[in-house]
Amino acid sequence: MELPNINKRQIENLLEKGKRLDGRKPFDYRDITIEKNISKNAEGSARVKIGKTDVIVGVKLATQEPYPDHEDEGTMTTNMEYSPASGSRYESGPPKMDSVETARVVDRGIRESGFIDWKKLCIEPGKKVWSVSIDIYSINDDGNILDASAIGAMAALKLTRFPEYDKETESVKFGEFTDTPLPLTEKTPFSMTFYKVGNNLLVDPNRDEEDAAEARLTLAISKPSKDHIINAMQKGGITPLTGEELKKIVEQAEKVYEHVYPEIEKQLKKK
Amino acid sequence: MTYTKRTDGRKFDELRPIRAEVGIIPNADGSALFAHGDTLAIAAVYGPKPLHPQHLQKPDRGIIRANYNMLPFSVTERARPGPSRRSKEISMITENALSSIVDLTRFPGTVIDVEIMILQANASTRCAGINAAAMALAHAGVVMKEMVASVSIGKIDDKICTDITKEEEDHHEGEGATDIPFTLTSRGNMVSHLQLDGKIPAKRLIEAYEAAVAACKKINKYQERALKGEKINENE
Amino acid sequence: MDNEEENTQTDDKKERKLVIPGETIVSAQDHLPGDFTRNDNGEIVATRYGLAETNGRIVKVIPISGVFEPRRGNTVIGRVMDINFSGWNIDIGGPYTAFLPLMECPRFIDRDNLAEFAKLGDVLSLKTYGIKKGSIDLTLKSRGLGRLDGGRLIQINPHKVPRVIGKEGSMISLIKNSTNTEITVGQNGYVWIKGDDAGEGKAEAAIKLIEQESASEGLTEKVEKFLGNKMKKINLEETQESTE
DSSP states (O other): OOOOHHHHHHHHHHHHTTOOTTSOOTTOOOOEEEEEOOOTTSSEEEEEEETTEEEEEEEEEEEEOOOTTOTTOOEEEEEEEOOGGGOTTOOSSSOOHHHHHHHHHHHHHHHHHTOBOGGGGEEETTTEEEEEEEEEEEEEOSSOHHHHHHHHHHHHHHHOEEEEEETTTTEEEEEEEEEEEOOBOSOOOEEEEEEEETTEEEESOOHHHHHHOOEEEEEEEEOSSSSOEEEEEEEEESSOOOHHHHHHHHHHHHHHHHHHHHHHHHHHHOO | OOOOSOTTOOOTTOOOOEEEEEOOOTTSSEEEEEEETTEEEEEEEEEEEEOSSGGGOOSSOOEEEEEEEEOGGGSSSOOOSSOOHHHHHHHHHHHHHHHTTBOGGGSTTEEEEEEEEEEEOSSOHHHHHHHHHHHHHHHTTOOBSSOEEEEEEEEETTEEEESOOHHHHTOOSTTOEEEEEEEEETTTOOEEEEOOBSOOOGGGHHHHHHHHHHHHHHHHHHHHHHHTTOOEETTO | OOOGGGOSSOSSOOOEEEEOTTOEEEETTSOEEOTTEEEETTEEEESSSEEEEEETTEEEEEEOSSOOOOOTTOEEEEEEEEEETTEEEEEOOSSSEEEEEGGGSSSOOOTTOHHHHSOTTOEEEEEEEEEETTEEEEEOOSTTOEEEOSSEEEEOOGGGHHHHHOGGGHHHHHHHHHHTOEEEEOTTSEEEEESOHHHHHHHHHHHHHHHHHTTSTTHHHHHHHHHTOOOOOOOTTSOOOOOO
């Protein structure tokens, strides 16, 4: 059933008082768990759960010719699908606007942050470079698939290992893995999306809260040294954001980063 | 007589380690996970629900709509996302296999959507998909005469093997490899899906069927245990 | 001891076994196939995932999962999906679409402004009266039905509704009284709760608790403990208790 008006009003009224139906505060995330390397044939993969939201991300590596204006840099493409398995509102068919936007927002956050050292993906300038393909699939939609996708992509990239490359035949030996990770920098982007519900802001909505939201702003934040850097942004939804709201978002973004990102790092580090 | 021992050391009638679990997708009316060794499938069922557009509706019965989707990173070389001719064919045989046991006259004009995702592939993906889908249908409270179980029987060189791997599929020596996926009903061992890719002397087909009967009986037991609440993971 | 929760129909404690489709429950020699079973070769076999129960000679399966299947005279809660010139298309879940015709509304409604009575996204409590092939007709012509304003709508497994209501409404009354809320339970698994924030939250949690623990022993005790209140006994021989 689509969100009833009375539930939308409930969510808005509670938020006015700084409360949410599940007891969280407006800028609290649900529990985030990351399952590592869930798909053995992928060069890197992760399954991210935020509350009941469940997303799976796989990274595949291959080689190709570089783009003419980036002759010594590797390439990356990001693909995302809202699987019909994840909710009755999703039907089979070609990727719709939602999935294209989500893929591009995730892509931009990673690309612009400098997380991947593109030059180190070069095999032979002008001739051959590594290409990174990120594929994101939602498994269960309880809101905020956007952030789960971005976190999943970041985790999968961190877990990616190169396949064997035969220099003689200049071919990849798919299925044979090395221990060499992707050339990543410390500019890890953490993606967070702020949603506007009524006249208030929150993060990590569940499905009902996301349906009640009229606008959103995604930020990809990294912290290479002591300052928080915004690497990418995307506003979605019809309702505009006020200048005040923008200010509040940026303030909160730094707090959310400090609160949530270390938890994610911890999960990725442990066995 | 080149294939005297299986590449992974299993007995000829032995299944790979099984993973089986239900309820993995909270939004779905029914959901399940099933794995044969490294081949991992999940299935979600939504319905019965109204079927739109109306011209697809059947006046006296509902339909099952299955969508088999192999994720791009599930295989060694990335597969292009989206439907392919192969996935469309597998979706169809899955629909047929499941339709044979479901009472579709119960809700005319409706659809039961079955979404299958292959997360990791090492042969027998369609079988893992059907096994997961059957569990998900039961979990969703769909009225079914019985269950179905699916397994890939192979003739590798001259040996009938249960639950073949990709490596076995690629066996070239001797008589090569023949892949025969079966889906059998749980009570009568009736064949609700059957394909063959390769060559087999007509006289030996029944041997393959018999191997499938034995394997499907075991698979059905795993399905039952998972539906009764167990989280089975023989891979651990 | 209170064994109300074991069976909402009779007081006998019955053996219930979880079965899957195709599973043999018992031999057909002394038994007859009831709901969701069939006779296959002299055996009573389940045709649905659920709890097999033997009642004298009849063996049936009680569903524990699956979409809501409407029957005539069910009270349901639905959300307005669409409005046309003669009524409202209502989403009540389940396999079929449902329709509330203008003429099934008890009071005068401006034919040119149906949305004034119920607009897109509004929820109503209704009764099913016509189950045609593929669509259900709804009515508001019965006491207690109508648009639901304020409060919140939650969703539970429709098969747990009898437990949430309890014998003669005892369970739902317990929740209402302990949380000071108005509650309407739809047979289709949608439950409307209205009170203050804390009361609504507690009532919702109590209902979710029942949904989760419905199969276990001592459900009433668990709920009473959670609410800090005791259920009113219907049996006249026992003293009525109300605590806290």
